[in-house]
Amino acid sequence: MHGLFRWSSKWWPGVIPLVIFWAIAAWTSTEPLEADLVQRSTAALKDTVLDKTRIVVEGRDVTFVADAFSEDGRQSAVASVEAVPGVRLVNDETRLVPEAKPFVWSAERDVVRVTLSGSSPLPESKSKLTEAARANLGGIEVVDRMNLSRGAPPRFDNAALLLLDQIGKLKDGKITLSDTKVSLSGMARDLGGREAISAALKNLPEGFSVAANDVKAPPYIFQAYKDPVAVTLTLTGYVPDNNVHAALVAAAGRKFFSEKVVDNLKASVGAPAGFANAVVPALGALSRLSTGTLVVSDREVKLSGDALYEAAGNQIRAGLGKDFPQGWQFKPEISVKPAAAPVDATVCQQLFAELLGKARIRFESGKADIVADSAGLLDRLIETALRCPNANIEIAGHTDTDGDAAANQALSEKRAQSVTDYLVKAGLPANRFMAVGYGSTQPIAGNDTEDGKAQNRRIDFVVR
Known part of the structure; x- marks a missing residue:
């Protein structure tokens, strides 16, 4: 027995290298096989939809x-891997993606970004929407921020793509899509945007409908700025149509006798009722x-600036809103220019x-009623009269030669x-003025042309 132990002690050290060589050989021989099976199993799944x-x-x-996105798809994928030559056993750890009930998808926009949230039915759909x-x-x-979920209604992609156009x-x-119901809220970018969205929603795929459309139109803005330095009146914003556009520019030309009218107006739908009035x-x-x-802004009128004298400021504050259509509001912020x-x-x-060389005081045809377009000119004349408080002024009326001389x-x-x-109603002393016809x-000017007649129909202020 003692001899046996002495013999084994001689061969045992030689076994250890053999074991190491066998392990290395086994490892190097299975690594290519495993890599090949990974490659062929992956190739077998090329026509399946998985995540x-x-x-x-x-x-x-x-x-x-x-x-997997369906039970049939999951089973088909497992079967495809099992059918790969060389595979002995498939440890199936596949699962179905969660089902969303209801299936909700949304697109939300703020000033700088659009966020896509909720559920998307497939990776391809998710990429397509993004x-x-x-x-x-x-x-x-x-x-x-979309998650993959089961439970999307048929034609989901078509509906979501149409809604993305509206965002x-x-x-x-x-914009939220809950199963087949669409809800919208927010502010349209442009006038007419709300109407354009409503029209587009009529093209939703079959089975989809609008549950709520709370998209609001932006305020309908019209602005006018009178600049005494540049001597301009600048018009910006929107008007309902070309006819109203032309009428407002013409009215501005009559009322602002010395300012150049800079017209930057655009026609757009959405004007409130009574806009021009x-x-x-x-x-x-x-x-x-x-x-x-x-x-x-919509039915609200804000007027700010400096009146030429106190009575004019009071008249504007008290009187302008009375001229507006029903439902309109007037917010004056009128101060008075220093004398x-x-x-x-x-x-x-x-x-x-x-x-009076720049404009004439205008009257109703054949009458002595002063037209409203002359208010700006009259206020400038009153401001001038206030600067010479000791001067007496003759208000001289003139006509052309048409008609009867006595008339x-x-x-x-x-007139x-x-x-x-x-002038007296504006607060000037009556004893400073004398009306003469x-x-x-x-x-x-000659009365043989319409232009000459127009020049002759006038009011002069003569300092006495």
Whole structure:
């Protein structure tokens, strides 16, 4: 026995290297086989729709991990791996993705980004929606927070893609698809955007419907700014149509006798009822200010600026809202311009002549009623009269030669008196003014042309 132990002690050390060589050989011989099975198992799944797929091979045994989107798809995928030549056993660790009830998907937009949330039925759908959002909203960040879920209604992709087109028409807001019901909220980017979205929703796939559409149109804005330095009236914002556009620009030209009208208006749907009937008198009020801004937002009119004298400010504050259609609101912020320095009678006459050289006080045809378009000019004349408080002023009325001379004489007197009454109502002393009518006896142009007749129909301010 002692000899046996001595013999074994001689061969045992030689066994250890043999075991090591055998292990290395076994390892190096199975590694290519396992890699090959991974490759062929993966290839067998190329036509299946799975998520989070992972294949691990030990020897010839395959552990198959994946999320499937239907039971049939899951079983088909497992069978495909089992059919791979060389696979002995498949350890099936596949599962179905969760089912969403209800199946909810949403797109939400703010100033800088669009966020896609909720459920998407397939990886392909998820990618398609994300790419479509980036394509439709160039330059806007798209955040993908969608989860893969089962339970999508038929034609989900078509419905979601159509809704993504609408998110581009929102300034901010959210569109939600819950099963087959669509809900929208937010603010449209442009006037007409709400109507465009409503029209597009009529093309939803069969079976889908709108549960709620709370998209609001942006305020319908019209603005006018009177700049005394540039001597301009700048019009911006929206008007209902080309006819109203032309009418407002023409009204501005009549009311603002010295300012150049800069027209940046655009036609758009969505104007509130009575739009033109509110804007025209509001422009008239702006014409009476030294400088000012008019902002019409839906049915609200804000007028701010400096009146030329105290009575004018009071008249605008108290009177303008009465001219508006029902349902309109007026918010005046009218201050009074500091009084200009007094001038002598000679300068006063020059200032009157300059003003009346730019525009005429206008009356209703054949009548002595002053038209509203002349309010801005009259306020400038009153401001000038306030600068020469010691001067007496003759208000001289003139006509052309059309018609009966006696009638023209009477009309010229009545018109001169109407202007005098306007000045007195503004707070000027009545004893400073004398209304005189000259009929057609003092023409400044020929009466053989319409232009000449128009020049002769006038009111002059003469400092005495």
